[in-house]
Amino acid sequence: MKTKPKFETIAIKSTENKYTDSAPVSTPIYLSSTYIRNNDGSYTNDFVYSRANNPNRAIIEESIAILENGKHAFAFSSGMAAVSAVFQSLKSGDHILLPDDIYYAIKKLMEEVFKRWNLSVDLVDMSNLENVKTAIKPNTALIWVESPSNPQLKLSDIAAIAEIAHQNNALCAVDNTWLTPVFQNPLALGADIVVHSTTKYFGGHSDVIGGCVVVNDEKIAEKIKNIQILSGAVPAPFDCWLIARGIQTLKLRVKKQSKNALKLAQYLENHPRVEKTLYPGLQSHPQHLLAKKQQKKGFGAMLSVLIKGSESETTAIAAKLAYFTLATSLGGVESLVEHRKSVEGENSPTPYNLLRISVGIEHIDDLIADWKNALSMNN
Numbered sequence: 001m002k003t004k005p006k007f008e009t010i011a012i013k014s015t016e017n018k019y020t021d022s023a024p025v026s027t028p029i030y031l032s033s034t035y036i037r038n039n040d041g042s043y044t045n046d047f048v049y050s051r052a053n054n055p056n057r058a059i060i061e062e063s064i065a066i067l068e069n070g071k072h073a074f075a076f077s078s079g080m081a082a083v084s085a086v087f088q089s090l091k092s093g094d095h096i097l098l099p100d101d102i103y104y105a106i107k108k109l110m111e112e113v114f115k116r117w118n119l120s121v122d123l124v125d126m127s128n129l130e131n132v133k134t135a136i137k138p139n140t141a142l143i144w145v146e147s148p149s150n151p152q153l154k155l156s157d158i159a160a161i162a163e164i165a166h167q168n169n170a171l172c173a174v175d176n177t178w179l180t181p182v183f184q185n186p187l188a189l190g191a192d193i194v195v196h197s198t199t200k201y202f203g204g205h206s207d208v209i210g211g212c213v214v215v216n217d218e219k220i221a222e223k224i225k226n227i228q229i230l231s232g233a234v235p236a237p238f239d240c241w242l243i244a245r246g247i248q249t250l251k252l253r254v255k256k257q258s259k260n261a262l263k264l265a266q267y268l269e270n271h272p273r274v275e276k277t278l279y280p281g282l283q284s285h286p287q288h289l290l291a292k293k294q295q296k297k298g299f300g301a302m303l304s305v306l307i308k309g310s311e312s313e314t315t316a317i318a319a320k321l322a323y324f325t326l327a328t329s330l331g332g333v334e335s336l337v338e339h340r341k342s343v344e345g346e347n348s349p350t351p352y353n354l355l356r357i358s359v360g361i362e363h364i365d366d367l368i369a370d371w372k373n374a375l376s377m378n379n
């Protein structure tokens with residue numbers, strides 16, 4: 001071009017990316033909705049348009065697939081978008097089994113959205129395999145497992161349930177948010193689909209919302225990928241970048257968190273003001289042996305505690321804690337505590353005296369001292 005371009009044109013061209021061949025150690029955030037096409041119409045990489053794919057998303061999808069022992073992972077803008085994608089992959093008229101104390105927003109999603117699309121559902125206590133077998137119908141297409149469940153920490157035998165599903169031409173999906181692939185690999189246990197809210201441990205710092213679906217089967221992969229790209233609930237490049245940063249320290253964090261959780265659970269279990277401590281790592285947990293078999297490398301960092309006392313006494317204890325922030329969510333480096341019943345509302349099956357605890361990476365001595373103080377009668 002001979003003539004000097006005008007101000008507006010310079011403003012655009014002079015700020016174009018000149019450093020595509022630079023070699024930064026940390027992955028840049030690719031804030032580009034679209035990618036340059038070569039003169040012959042081809043693309044240099046597989047990136048065309050950011051809803052379809054982008055470098056930051058490709059990085060976490062490849063990473064999560066490998067970590068979960070899966071062939072394909074698909075990232076979504078939230079855990080619920082990932083859950084929805086799995087439901088959207090079913091056909092009208094299909095029947096689904098859900099755990100009776102499933103993450104409450106999934107139950108709500110089913111009731112308030114997918115029932116209108118003619119999916120039917122039964123809620124089952126999956127800690128007992130007989131219940132699962134009896135609830136199967138000829139049109140059951142999916143058994144959804146959450147193990148441990150939220151917030152009562154009930155376990156379900158993933159290998160056995162996957163087998164029941166397959167004997168009945170159904171698929172088995174596992175919400176693996178609470179344990180992460182560090183502690184549990186549902187695909188290796190026979191499940192067909194793994195779902196994560198990456199908002200939790202993958203992100204790990206309470207600063208990003210995300211989700212993903214991991215599968216092995218090519219046909220299921222194609223369906224989920226179509227839903228991801230065409231429905232478009234995709235994560236932004238910055239969100240993917242945060243998840244990628246989280247993945248780098250995932251194992252370090254959750255191992256420490258799980259170690260802290262076991263020690264805290266052991267302390268709480270022996271406290272006179274505690275009615276019951278729900279944690280799969282405790283010998284007193286009714287499914288401790290299943291936990292040892294299924295969660296080979298650890299028990300996770302979530303636990304719930306039932307307080308001896310009224311609802312107001314329970315919430316007062318939570319309010320007295322200094323190092324456990326009162327907030328919903330879980331999986332971040334900071335410890336959180338939550339009175340689940342008041343979040344889940346009137347119809348919630350959660351006991352009024354239950355506090356759910358997400359254990360962080362703080363020093364265990366401080367965490368235990370905090371509970372000791374909060375549970376003491378006289379201050």
Ligand SMILES: *Cc1c(COP(=O)(O)O)cnc(C)c1O
Pocket residue numbers: 078079080081103105146150175177178196197198199200209210211
């Ligand atoms: C948080 C959570 C979800 C939902 O994920 P979002 O990222 O909040 O949409 C689903 N399942 C479990 C077990 C969760 O903890």
